[in-house]
Amino acid sequence: MGRPPYCDKIGVKKGPWTPEEDIILVSYIQEHGPGNWRSVPTNTGLLRCSKSCRLRWTNYLRPGIKRGNFTDQEEKMIIHLQALLGNRWAAIASYLPQRTDNDIKNYWNTHLKKKLNKIQSNSSDQEHDHRTLRGSNSSSSSETAISKGKWERRLQTDIHTAKQALCDALSLDNKSINLPELSTSGITNPSSQLIHQQSVLPPPPQMSHSMSTYVSSAENIARLLPGWIKKPQKPSHTSSESIGTTDQTQNSMKEQFPSPSSEGFENSLQFGFSNNSDVSRSISPETTSLFQDESKPKTENNVQLPPLSFLEKWLLDDATAQEHEDNLMNLAFEQTDGLF
């Protein structure tokens, strides 16, 4: 006997959430905090299953998420990370503060995949032309090799592009960065893919920083829940403008939703992603986030990645970078070999 189908209870509502439902959910979480989703429908009277509540919260209502308008840097990072991690959206999302795995997944499926396919088809046309000119036979193995070679060059380009973008971004605020000790032990002794991966990739943004983005979330919620805020100010259209979200909401959210501290990563490194770099907040570091575990999914298998180390070093130190870029490439090949 298998598990009963998902949310098949009679009376469980499906489909888009209404503002009223959002209000109820947000209010409940404000009071009780996220988690124990099982009890949410019971305690709130929402005719939704627990999973639906959790998804609505994590993908839409949760403080600190940014929606739409992916920047070039984010795009490059997604492409880069996807090449390294595959479709492990939660892991990728953990490297992109403010983005949900669902959002990244959608963006990949709707934008990036097509973009890459286009590029790939263009380059494969060129390859085909070259082969035709050379009169070479196209066995499957040679095609594989060629694909791999193409892929390698593209990844190399991606790496350099991402690296450049990250360097540019990092250079904006290098002084504020505290680089932890570089740890490369795993690189020299990659006993497993996971270890290898953790060594090569930087850790996701640290969750213990304090900068707040509840504002943008309050904006999200306010936008979605007209009427929830008693006297909204003029509608805001950007994150920076969203600072103007009502004090009432801000204070309320500040109390209940201290910063998803992952934002600290973006805010301190700037990362070049955000156009809300002017959004400065004054939440104290000790304002431990209610959503430290909630704001971003954990890395796969809940493995706590090592302290931010390698990529920063990699980005900031060309010599080190060049040395480990090979590792990165090797890793990428290991992980994606089966695809070619």
Added chain:
DNA sequence: AACGAATCCAACCGCCCACGC
């Protein structure tokens, strides 16, 4: 202006895993 095609994205589904008993 109308209609069909294409695109977007919120939400659902089902599988998997961790954890408690």
Added chain:
DNA sequence: CGCGTGGGCGGTTGGATTCGT
């Protein structure tokens, strides 16, 4: 150790919106 349950994750769907003719 096995089982049941809750939660997390990736793939997919379908309604809404936008675009092209």
